[in-house]
Structure formats: structure tokens, C-alpha cells
Amino acid sequence: MPKKSNAENGKRPTIRDVAARAGVSVPTVSRVLAGNYPVAPATRSKVLRAMRELDYVVNAHARALAGATTKTVAFVVDDVTGPFYAYIARGVEQQAASEGRLCLLCTTHGDPERELAVVELMREQHAEAVIVVGGSWDDGKYHERMRYFASALDRSGSRLVLCGRPSLGDDVPASVVHYDNEGGAYAMTSHLLSAGHRTIAYMGVGVGFSTTDERVRGFRRAHEDYGVAIDESLFIPGEFLKSSGYDLTRELVGGRDDVTAIFAATDMVAAGVLKALREAGISVPEDMSVVGFDDIPLASDLTPALTTVHVPHEELGREAVRLGLRREAEQVVLGTHIVVRETVAPPRRRA
Numbered sequence: 001m002p003k004k005s006n007a008e009n010g011k012r013p014t015i016r017d018v019a020a021r022a023g024v025s026v027p028t029v030s031r032v033l034a035g036n037y038p039v040a041p042a043t044r045s046k047v048l049r050a051m052r053e054l055d056y057v058v059n060a061h062a063r064a065l066a067g068a069t070t071k072t073v074a075f076v077v078d079d080v081t082g083p084f085y086a087y088i089a090r091g092v093e094q095q096a097a098s099e100g101r102l103c104l105l106c107t108t109h110g111d112p113e114r115e116l117a118v119v120e121l122m123r124e125q126h127a128e129a130v131i132v133v134g135g136s137w138d139d140g141k142y143h144e145r146m147r148y149f150a151s152a153l154d155r156s157g158s159r160l161v162l163c164g165r166p167s168l169g170d171d172v173p174a175s176v177v178h179y180d181n182e183g184g185a186y187a188m189t190s191h192l193l194s195a196g197h198r199t200i201a202y203m204g205v206g207v208g209f210s211t212t213d214e215r216v217r218g219f220r221r222a223h224e225d226y227g228v229a230i231d232e233s234l235f236i237p238g239e240f241l242k243s244s245g246y247d248l249t250r251e252l253v254g255g256r257d258d259v260t261a262i263f264a265a266t267d268m269v270a271a272g273v274l275k276a277l278r279e280a281g282i283s284v285p286e287d288m289s290v291v292g293f294d295d296i297p298l299a300s301d302l303t304p305a306l307t308t309v310h311v312p313h314e315e316l317g318r319e320a321v322r323l324g325l326r327r328e329a330e331q332v333v334l335g336t337h338i339v340v341r342e343t344v345a346p347p348r349r350r351a
Contacts, residue, residue, distance in 0.1 A: 013054040021050035073099075073321055074122040074130045076106045076115060082240075083296035084266065084313065088133055088163065091317025099325055101128065112142050119149045123156060129324025131161040131317075135211030143168060150174040154327075161324040163316055165210050167331055175323035176331040177316055181211060184309035184336035185218030188291050189263065191307075191338055193226045196346045197261040197289060201234040203248055203273065204265025212265065215293065219263065240265055245272025253280050260288065260347035267292040267299045270306055274343075285345035295339055304342035311336055 015033075019026045024043060031039050032047040039047075050056070073096040077085045089105065096103040104127065108115040115132065122130045130153060147168050150160040154173035161175045168174055192200055202219055206212040216235070223230050236252065238244040245264055249272065252259065264270035270292035274284060282288050284304055292299060295310035312334050323330055 013056045015056075017054055018047065018050045018056050021054060022046040071101050072104050072125070072127045073101045073324065074104045074106060074118075074125075074127040075317075076108060076118050076122070076130065076132045078108055078110050078134050080105060080107055082268070083298060084268075084294050084311075085133060087296070087313035088317040088320075091314035092131060092321055093317075094314070095318040095321035099321060101321075101325070112139065116142070116145050116149070119146070119153075119160070123149065123153050123158060126156065127158055129159045129161055129321065131163050131320045131324060132165070133163045133320075135165050135206070135209045139208070147172050159324045159327045161320045163320040166214075175320075175328060177319045177323055177334070178332070179311050179316060179334045180336045181214035182218040182221070184293065184311070184338070185215040185263075186222045187218075187336075187338050188293070188307075188309050189219045189222035190226070191340070192261045192263065192289060192291065192344065193222060193228060195261075195289065195344055198228055198347075199231060199234070199258050200261045200263055201236060201252060201259050202263045202265070203236045203245060203252075204238045204240055204269040205235050206240065206265070207237060215265065234259065238265070238269065240269060242268045242272040242275075245269035246276045247272070249273045249276035250280070253277070253282060261344075262288065262290050264290065264292045267294045267296045267306060267308055270308070271298060271302060274302055274304075274306075285343050287348055289344040289347070291344060299339075300341065307341045307343045308339055309336050310339050 015026055015029050019029045022029065024047060028039065028043060029047050032044050073092065075089055075092045077089065080086060080089060093103045104122075106118045106122070108118060119130055119132065150168060150172045153160045159175060161177065162168070163177050164179060166178065167176045189200070202216065205216065220230065236248050238248050245268070249262070253276070262273050264273050270290055273290050277284055277288055277290070284290050290306070292306050292308035293311075295308045299306040299308045315334060319332055319334070323332065
């Protein structure tokens with residue numbers, strides 16, 4: 001009496017069961033699964049049909065032990081609920097799907113140690129590309145370990161992609177897709193200075209965070225080019241949150257009456273700024289101009305609609321996937337530009 005297959009015994013079907021159902025050899029099934037060897041279309045169809053009929057699930061651990069990739073793109077992000085990250089994630093997912101890859105989302109909750117642990121895990125799982133999104137921390141130990149993981153991923157046939165953060169160095173095998181933070185901040189600060197503002201608060205300084213460093217450089221450079229001195233006390237530390245913008249603005253307007261414009265580090269910070277100003281009876285833009293950065297959909301829905309710096313979120317995600325799968329040592333910088341809406345006017349009050 002012939003021996004029953006695992007599927008017939010009610011057990012999880014194996015690759016041998018798939019091969020038997022399709023009438024092909026086990027190596028042929030392996031080639032179809034790996035996708036790295038030419039297989040006749042008719043044969044491939046038979047194998048895929050057998051997998052569906054048996055409800056066969058690929059054993060990812062077995063594939064990893066065999067040295068194969070899992071045809072997975074890992075997307076490592078601080079917090080997927082934030083609109084900035086969510087729209088980059090959509091670009092990653094769309095491009096990954098068009099490339100025939102699955103997209104695995106991992107969150108770090110702003111913890112650099114957790115980020116490093118996730119990158120290591122994705123290396124062990126043989127993800128084809130590991131895309132790390134958002135600014136990086138100014139920490140020597142952190143950068144050293146990221147450089148190590150970039151080399152380790154490269155040796156295993158994978159690729160580290162830095163999305164929205166600077167390069168780890170020319171000698172590090174990692175791809176970079178960034179956007180012009182400094183240029184965007186320079187253009188927006190110039191817009192405020194051109195309108196006549198001379199006392200501008202920069203709200204939401206993340207100390208030691210690359211995104212902040214780049215935007216502050218643009219802010220400073222614009223002041224220098226316009227010959228306007230900067231009040232260093234108006235670099236206000238804070239988180240990239242609406243609640244932070246709200247609390248910091250209440251404190252600012254309660255202590256100073258000479259500030260005529262607020263450059264919020266992000267649109268979410270700007271949303272908190274607008275709420276606090278509205279409660280304080282300060283009109284925007286008549287009494288105070290407010291600008292943001294990111295151009296998330298919320299920006300155009302605020303009242304008044306927010307003038308901000310546009311970041312090409314989805315294109316960042318798509319380009320990150322393309323670079324990762326090509327494994328090319330490229331650095332791509334996407335442009336930013338200001339979007340003028342309703343929150344900037346010439347200052348009514350003078351310092």
C-alpha cells in the first residue's frame with residue numbers, strides 16, 4: 001500500500017508533497033520558490049497550482065538556512081501612525097508590490113537600540129533590502145553599529161537603505177535616498193524674511209537629530225544671506241508632536257511680544273502652534289505668521305491653511321525600494337519646495 005503524503009494525513013504539506021502533486025522533482029519546486037533559476041512557464045504554473053491546492057506555506061527558516069532571500073523588503077520606522085512616515089510607507093509598499101516583494105513593517109518607537117535590534121533581525125531573516133526611515137542620532141556608538149550592519153547585510157546579499165537621513169560614509173555599502181532638508185528650510189526662512197520678519201522663532205529643535213541639524217543650517221544660512229542677526233534663545237527644543245507645539249507656543253507668547261513668526265519643525269508641531277495662538281486670541285497671519293515642514297495632507301486642512309515645505313514622501317519610499325533591490329551604492333537627493341497658503345503675511349508688530 002503506497003505511503004500517504006503529509007497533506008493526506010492532515011499534516012502540514014512539504015515541498016515533496018508539492019513536487020508529487022505537480023509531477024515534478026523537488027529541485028524544480030525549489031527553483032520556482034527561489035525565483036533565481038529559469039523554469040518553463042507551464043511547469044511553473046503546475047507548481048503554483050499544486051501549492052494552492054495543498055495550501056502549502058513556504059518555510060522561511062528553511063529558506064534562510066539555505067542562504068536564499070525571502071523576497072521581503074523590510075521597512076523600519078519610528079512610528080507608523082505619524083503621517084510623515086505613513087506616506088513614505090505607502091510608497092515603499094506600492095513599489096515593493098510592483099517588484100513582486102512582500103513589505104514587512106517594523107517600528108522602533110524612537111529607540112535607537114530597538115532600531116539596531118530590528119536591523120539585525122532582518123539580516124538574520126535574509127530580507128533583500130532593509131530600509132531605515134527618518135533622522136539619525138548623533139551618537140558614535142550608534143553609527144559604528146549601523147556601519148557594521150550595513151557591511152553584514154551586504155555580505156549576506158542584502159542592502160541597507162537610509163531613507164531621509166544622511167550617509168554613513170563613502171566606504172559604507174549602503175544606499176541613501178534623502179530629501180533637501182537644508183534647502184527647504186532655507187527657502188522657507190527666506191520667504192519669511194522677504195515678508196519683513198526679523199524675529200523668528202524656530203520651534204521643535206531635536207538636539208543631536210540629523211533632521212533638525214539640517215533644517216537649522218538652512219534657517220541660519222538664510223539669516224546670514226539677508227544680514228539678519230539670530231536670537232539664539234528662539235531656537236526652542238521640543239518634540240515633533242502637536243502637543244509640543246501647543247505647549248511651547250503658550251510659553252512663548254506668555255513671555256515675549258516681539259516674535260512675529262514661528263517656523264515649526266514639522267506640520268504636526270505647526271498644528272499645535274495654531275491651536276495655541278487661536279486660544280490666545282492671536283490672529284494668523286495678521287498678528288503672527290506660522291510655517292511648517294513636510295506638507296502632510298493635514299497642512300491644507302488646517303485653519304488657516306498652512307504654508308509649508310513640501311517633501312515627496314511617496315517618491316522617497318519608492319526610490320528606497322528601487323535602490324535597495326538594485327544594491328547600488330547611490331546617493332539620491334530629492335528636491336523640496338515651499339507651498340504658499342494662508343499663514344504668512346508682513347509683520348504687524350515690530351521688534
